[in-house]
């Protein structure tokens with residue numbers, strides 16, 4: 279079956295709008311993806327017909343809302359290969375999922391001076407700062423993998439970086455800046471041999487390629503709904519159940535308790551223990567619908583389409599004078615996120631000229647300042663693709679870059 | 688193209704051929720400002736009598752041209768004149784394109800009128816001006832209480 283991108287596009291109402299008098303060319307899906315009608319409709323239907331709070335009402339609406347919310351949990355579990363839906367904790371986004379682990383796992387492991395947490399130079403700030411704070415609180419030491427000149431994780435220091443002092447390793451699965459997909463098997467195996475736990479930031483991988491927690495080698499993964507056709511305000515932490523069951527709560531309040539007296543409280547088992555307060559219910563249900571949409575197309579087919587678009591874009595950009603790509607220059611081991619520099623033109627100006635032509639890219643440091651520093655630039659221009667991206671849109675980008683060079687010649 | 692309002696020739700000229708760029712000694716006050724959302728940076732140095740205003744930075748055409756225009760416009764003036772021009776520029780940038788600039792006061796800086804219609808770029812244009820104000824304060828000169836930047 280061939281991937282019918284025109285049919286996919288017809289499901290996304292926003293893709294038919296114009297920007298500054300030009301058809302929208304949306305090349306910023308790594309930032310946030312667009313949402314198909316199917317997701318928007320499920321959320322509207324929920325709010326119009328089934329709205330009630332979850333897990334605390336005996337009435338019909340509450341029961342309908344609860345079963346839709348839990349059904350979404352089940353869909354998302356299956357989507358990433360988790361056998362037990364209770365391993366799926368709903369959060370606000372990836373950032374909250376990572377902070378949750380940094381707090382609760384940090385306490386569970388009683389991190390102390392001498393212990394080490396390992397990340398990489400390729401991380402989004404949300405997989406850096408929570409670990410810096412954890413190390414500040416506990417006196418543990420933060421260490422990191424570097425990045426090679428061609429934008430891959432530099433594993434040459436693996437043996438010294440991961441050792442008997444290592445307690446937590448947290449790495450990005452696919453870089454939001456370089457597009458690199460990290461094969462973390464060797465790192466995870468070495469971490470495990472020292473009893474360290476492994477977290478993967480899958481914010482950019484779960485939306486774009488098949489991810490199966492049974493073969494990934496991780497103990498925790500985080501991802502975020504709005505980058506995978508779902509709404510904002512909903513994210514996911516997957517964790518191995520035995521670990522979640524041992525971890526103390528992160529946020530506290532309603533719904534996360536077993537019993538409360540004025541003197542003390544005992545906590546509900548996971549995932550409720552980590553879902554204090556009223557959760558984003560319609561958003562979770564919307565994310566379930568997004569997963570249905572992706573499953574109907576098949577993640578293998580989605581990934582193949584993006585690989586085709588990426589190969590095409592790599593070729594086209596290589597022919598635009600003055601464009602320097604950061605990250606892998608071939609489609610192997612990379613996804614559809616291309617960051618680049620246009621010689622002599624600041625990314626803000628690149629983005630502004632492209633926007634005038636309806637081409638929406640992201641410019642700046644992409645919440646990954648250490649990556650920019652690694653490549654010696656204050657900012658980058660980034661084009662990122664998804665299942666609705668076409669080769670025509672890549673051509674529009676190339677034409678836009680010609681215009682950029684004309685304005686700033 | 689609707690960019691004409693943003694990338695006026697004057698702005699592109701100042702960007703490609705900046706005036707007075709480079710940090711110079713002696714100086715009485717220095718300030719380094721960063722735009723945290725985009726990473727643009729500027730360092731501004733002033734002498735207390737404003738006989739020199741020097742700067743260096745990294746950033747987009749708007750922020751760099753703005754620094755060049757600032758150098759041209761404010762260098763060699765007295766503190767009262769500078770306060771008036773500074774206020775006029777900030778007012779123009781915060782005017783969402785509704786403020787009619789006075790060329791007698793603002794000189795080449797009138798070219799930034801179009802920038803005020805691009806909220807994402809107002810901070811770029813103001814970056815050197817805010818750094819200048821801090822540098823002047825450190826040199827012991829108050830160039831007026833410019834309102835907080837809301838962009």
Ligand SMILES: Cc1ncc(COP(=O)(O)O)c(C=O)c1O
Pocket residue numbers: 308309371372373374402404405450452453454479481482502513645
């Ligand atoms: C790799 C990576 N990690 C984490 C995040 C944070 O996602 P969110 O802002 O939804 O928490 C992002 C998205 O910006 C990302 O690309």
